[in-house]
Amino acid sequence: MLTLYDFMGSGNGYKVRLVLAHLGLPYTLVERDILKGETRTPEFLARNPNGRIPTLQLDDGTCLAESDAIIWYLAEGTALAPQSRLARAQTLQWMFFEQYSHEPYIAVARFWKHFFTKLTPQQEMELPGRMEKGYAALGVMEQHLARHPFFVDGRFGLADIALYGYTHVAGEGGFNLDNFPHVNAWLARVADQPGHITIDHKN
């Protein structure tokens, strides 16, 4: 049985839960509260030396980290996985875009605003720059989605799941999506997929 170490509020963790739901894979959910340092304990660091959720433990005890590596592993050979060499590269392009140009701005702004009552002075100073770069990422998505129903090959897949994780809760980070109609229409298409679950849904 797969064991998923996760924090329910995490969009990165939600990517994995969403793929597991779409694929109908059973798993044991073990919650680790990142707000209480529960991913920095010796027991957890033995599973993932980088100290982050989500971490997936396979049947043989092997642990995988990094949300996008985990969902790539889970989806191999299924309809969620890209089917051609070019589609695999384009899917990875959007997944790396998400982790480098989207998550550090949209997810971090949301983390600060959604999980804490007050920002630190450092966070206050960094927030405008993070918001600006988050909107830039949304702009790149909007431009692509104006011409495509999904991110790769015109069909729902891993790139959509990777980008949906934090885009659909961007409002909790103070982002206003009113000027991104194609992003909104895509969010609705993703939520409309058979097998969809919400971020707070437990297996």
Next chain:
Amino acid sequence: MLTLYDFMGSGNGYKVRLVLAHLGLPYTLVERDILKGETRTPEFLARNPNGRIPTLQLDDGTCLAESDAIIWYLAEGTALAPQSRLARAQTLQWMFFEQYSHEPYIAVARFWKHFFTKLTPQQEMELPGRMEKGYAALGVMEQHLARHPFFVDGRFGLADIALYGYTHVAGEGGFNLDNFPHVNAWLARVADQPGHITIDHKN
């Protein structure tokens, strides 16, 4: 013929140049100076709406962005690519680790110190935190390399190339690698691979 849009000082671009060299693939190099905004022109944004090098243009005009997606594409079916489902996931795990937990600290500190004569007040304030997180990433690598000669499956591959790009120039960002003997030994093993080129080597 492949066309690579790149900036020679970039460790992300170097990953692609290194893979192209290992695979013996011919390509046209088109340099774009990121210090002069040459990746934010309308002509460049038509190739990569996210405005970043490296960007690889394929024979049919399709453009791929994100260094790790590009090297995944180039290496498919070659000895540099991971050979099993688990090795593919572990390779991606280290590539996402690099882009999320390593590059934003080590590459950014190096970018500020190596390419500019003076840091801005904002950069001065952020630098200690970036150095701390960069050293944490080096610690995760050191721990893994104490038990493994390369990052995945005991053999040289994409994960090594992805992590070598900026680790081998971490000193230019002010990082002292003296306390990371296994990282140093691994850097030497990577540089010792047949077909290796240095970051300033042009095709």
